[in-house]
Amino acid sequence: MLTITDLHASVGDKPILKGLTLHVPAGEIHAIMGPNGAGKSTLAHVLGGKPGYEVTGGNVEFRGQDLLALEPHERAAAGLFLGFQYPVEIPGVSNVQFLREALNAQRKARGEEPLSGGEFLKLAKDKAALLKMDMEMLKRQVNVGFSGGEKKRAEMVQMGILDPAFAVLDETDSGLDIDALRIVGAGINAIMRAPDKGVLLITHYQRLLDVVKPDKVSILAGGRIVETGGPELALRLEAEGYDSVMA
Ligand code: ADP
Ligand code: MG
Numbered sequence: 001m002l003t004i005t006d007l008h009a010s011v012g013d014k015p016i017l018k019g020l021t022l023h024v025p026a027g028e029i030h031a032i033m034g035p036n037g038a039g040k041s042t043l044a045h046v047l048g049g050k051p052g053y054e055v056t057g058g059n060v061e062f063r064g065q066d067l068l069a070l071e072p073h074e075r076a077a078a079g080l081f082l083g084f085q086y087p088v089e090i091p092g093v094s095n096v097q098f099l100r101e102a103l104n105a106q107r108k109a110r111g112e113e114p115l116s117g118g119e120f121l122k123l124a125k126d127k128a129a130l131l132k133m134d135m136e137m138l139k140r141q142v143n144v145g146f147s148g149g150e151k152k153r154a155e156m157v158q159m160g161i162l163d164p165a166f167a168v169l170d171e172t173d174s175g176l177d178i179d180a181l182r183i184v185g186a187g188i189n190a191i192m193r194a195p196d197k198g199v200l201l202i203t204h205y206q207r208l209l210d211v212v213k214p215d216k217v218s219i220l221a222g223g224r225i226v227e228t229g230g231p232e233l234a235l236r237l238e239a240e241g242y243d244s245v246m247a
């Protein structure tokens with residue numbers, strides 16, 4: 001589903017990703033762990049096509065397409081979802097408006113009919129319930145005045161509504177208390193754990209991986225994947241730190 005081959009990328013003139021290779025087949029949840037500054041968020045931004053992140057080598061194939069040749073909105077329409085550590089606020093726009101426009105823009109790009117207001121609300125209620133989020137919250141402005149946990153849950157409602165084939169989630173667990181972590185983790189499982197979907201789950205902590213059980217765990221350090229293993233690799237990191245693994 002996602003095959004990254006010898007990817008090199010720079011921010012400004014600084015090389016950050018230095019030959020990163022990673023394959024995530026359909027049906028797999030692949031956790032990425034690694035020390036601060038390793039390039040994890042850079043990888044997420046490069047996959048999303050964020051301006052300022054320059055690919056200087058390698059390639060990325062996503063569902064049989066050359067991902068790097070697509071514009072960010074085309075990547076989204078092709079089924080790629082990105083969740084970020086610091087979701088943005090959009091004053092003056094309600095979550096419901098924002099989500100409906102995002103969904104219908106993607107449907108249009110895929111040649112599908114837009115959802116009517118009624119159809120959309122039914123879908124939104126469904127996904128909000130999954131994330132234990134009150135519909136009243138979704139009528140408020142996007143992320144304005146939301147707590148950290150509410151922003152993350154709103155983002156997962158967005159993911160549920162867009163129903164992507166692949167999600168890249170960058171520290172979705174950061175700032176969540178234990179209850180919110182369980183809700184968000186269960187939401188990720190419900191939305192993304194499927195034979196035809198895939199996830200790159202960037203995290204520092206085992207506690208998210210206790211809920212969203214990864215099939216594989218890779219360590220990103222110095223702009224490359226330095227080790228890949230099963231869930232036990234995350235447990236070893238938790239117990240021994242990165243030095244033990246990278247020594
Ligand atoms: P991680 O998410 O693994 O902690 P990042 O991808 O955020 O790491 O950062 C990798 C490196 O790239 C760090 O050294 C960071 O300082 C640098 N970096 C990231 N974004 C920028 C930027 N916009 N401008 C300059 N340097 C950046
Ligand atoms: Mg970081």
Ligand code: MG
Pocket residue numbers: 040041042170
């Ligand atoms: Mg980061």
